[in-house]
Amino acid sequence: MRSFPYPLTGSPDLRSPARYLLWLGGQQKATLAAGILLGTVWMASQAVMPFVLGRALDEGIIGGDGRALFGWAGVLLGLMVVQAVSDTATHRAGVSNWMQAAFSSVRLVGDKISRTGDALPTALSTGEVVSTAASDAFRLGEVYEVLTRLAGAAAAWLVVTVLIWQTSPVLGVVVLVGVPVCCGLLLFVVRPMQARQREQREASGRMTAVGADTVAGLRVLRGIGGEHIFVGRYRDKSTVTRDSGIRVARSLADLEASQVFIAGTFSVVFTWVGASLVLAGDITPGELVALYGFSIFLMTPIRAAADSVARFIRAHVGARKIIAVLSVDANVAESPTPVPAPPPGGVLVDERSGVVVEPGLITAVVSREPAESTDAVTRLGRFEDAVLAEATVRWGAADLRHVPLADIRARIVVSEAAPQLFSGALRDQLDPHGRHDDDAVLAALEAASALDILDGLEGGLDHEVTERGRGFSGGQRQRLVLARAYLTDAENLVLVEPTSAVDAHTEQRIAARLGEARRRDGRTTVVVTASPLLLRVVDRVVFLEDGRVSAQGSHKDLMTSSSTxxxxxxxxx
Incomplete structure (x- = not known):
């Protein structure tokens, strides 16, 4: 059992689709070389068979030499065995190259998705990214499968040219020049097909994007009776995609018809010239049989060239889309001048708003406009370097922009207002790193007032969560995400509106258990909320007006001293 893809070395070359394809091929040199070698043996064994058949006819049957006949028959049998074995091996090598290239591209796209954060969905639609990973990567992989047959066909063309030259230099020139000319004539059909395939790929991406948006908001759309609008939009996009696909199919049909016509014409001309040479007495009947066999075989390189061109066009379009995904830069990057993270207990300070987060306390940030308080605390997690370029966030004595991202992600966790769950076992959703036993997971669920959710699941912690957690209500997802945040055991935990989707009784229980869940080992917690149920249990409240701290103290004191x-x-x- 082999696993795909093999480890990648170096960074992909994103300067052009052709350079990316070359870089990807360089990652699998050994299997590509093996595939090309096997393809050459496979095609060459086919190319030699008409020559052997002609010799058997001339020397064995017409010449009446039984030993020669059996000898050439043995050679023919050996060539058949070689052809069968090399055909199987070539197919295996071709599929291996295909899978390596496709899965390598899927891995690169997956890594980019996981590392760019909000930058990728801002630059490209979800449907476009899905189409890139699900379709473009595999179309791209076809190139490396067809390359083995193309290399073999080219080698066989040269072998046939040499064999025919020995029979007739005139026919040798016809083959040497005629096959490349026939392949070149196919370019007149290929050029419009390339533009049509690019158009079809763009239409498919837009259709997938509409479909993804519709599915994501299906529950809301049904609630307001607006699903028919999105269905109509999807129908329109689907119609455009279908029409563009029909145009691509026409180009493919033109290519297929052209290669049959060109290859057939070449075969007729070649056979006619060979028959004329027989009538003139320049070649023997066995050589004529060999030439007829060559004429049929020479359709193979032309067909291989046409198939390769079509696949290269699809791969070129797919590579361009993959490059578009891989070229999106993350909103954050490692600093060229890193500084060490502060020791545990460092104060977090957002200088733009004036928010100071004291270690070991539960601090609430409140503002008239929720976006102001959310912006202030999310800066503490360093999600966008462009934002921090205009405002300094201090962590102890260190500028947060220069602290290694690994330290920030491990010690400062921000749980956003829009909770996300992925498909998989619930236990893995709550504790992705598997660092806690079931008792700890259950304790976190208890702190988040989410044990009742577990009671309603037949599989308990082994329950399979559907994509984005659509099987749960908004309040259930929010509580599960809160339990997941607790299980990070983060030194600094930022909770953005953690109870906005739950009822008052559940919120009261969460508020009562917040201190128990976080007030140990000097852990620091920041909560963005305006809920009095939560504000009553926090240690300190920071109130923002126009994005700046205007008052701070206990909830009770601020209720008395600040009317705003x-x-x-x-x-x-």
Missing amino acids: YRNVVIRSE
């Missing part, structure tokens, strides 16, 4: 704060909280309540 009181109005925000009362409105929330």
Whole structure:
């Protein structure tokens, strides 16, 4: 059992689709070389068979030499065995090259998706990314499978040219020049097909994007009765994709018809010239049989060239799409001048807003506009370097922009307002790294008031979560994500509106258990909320106006001293 793909070395060359294809081929040199060698043996064994058959006819049957006949028959049998074995091996090598290239591209796209954060969906639609991983990568892999047959066909063309030259230099020149000319004539059909395939790929991407958006918002659409609008949009995009696909199919049909016509014409001309040479007495009947066999075989290189060109066009279009995904830069990058992370207990300071997060405390950030408080605390997680370029965030004595990302991600965890769950076992969703036993997982669920969710699942912690957790309600997803945040055991945990989708009774239980879940080992917690149920249990409240700290203290003191704060909280309540 072999695993695909093999390890990749170096960074992909994204300067052009051709360079990317070359780089990808360089990652599998051994299997490509083996495939090309086997393909050459396979095609060459086919190319020699008409020559052997002609010799058997001339020397064995017409010449009446039984030993020669049996000798050439043995050679023919040996060539058949070689052809059968090399055909199987060539196919295996070709599929191996195909899978390596396709899965390598899928791995690169997957790594890019996991590392770019919000940058990728901002630059490309979800449907476009899905089409790239699900379709373009595998179309791209076809190139390396067809390359083995193309190399073998080219080698066989040279072998046939040499064998025919020995019989007739005139026919040798016809083969040497005629086959490349026939392949070149196919370019007149290929050029419009390339543009049509690019158009079809763009239409397919837009259709997939509409489909992904519709599925993601299906529950809301049904609730407001608007699903028919999106169905109509999808129908329109699907019609455009279908029409563009029909145009591509026409080009493929033209290519197929052209290669049959060109190869057939070449075969007729070649056979006519050979028959004329027999009538003139320049070649023997056995050589005529060999030439007829060659004429049939020479259709193979022309067909291989046409098939290769069609696949190269698809791969070129697919590589361009993969490059578009891989070229998206993440919003954050490692600093060229890194500084060590501070020791545990470092103060977090957002200088733009003036928010200071003291270690070991539960701090709430409140503002009239929720976006202001969310922006302030998410800067603490360093998700966008462009944002931090205009504002400094200090972690202890260190500028957060220069702290290694691994340290930030391990010690500062931000749980955003829009919770995300993925498909897989619930246990793996809650504890992705598998660092906790079931008792710890259950304790986190208890702290998030989510044990009732577990009671309703037949498989318990082994329950298979559907994509994006669509099997759960919004409040259930929010509580599960809160339990997942607790299980990170992060030194600094930022919770953005952690109870916005739950009822008041559940929120009261979460608030009562928040301190128990976080007030140990000096852990620091920041909560963005205006809920009085949560504000009553925090250690400190920071109130923002126009993005700056205007007041701070306990919830009780601010309710007395700040009318603006009181109005925000009362409105929330």
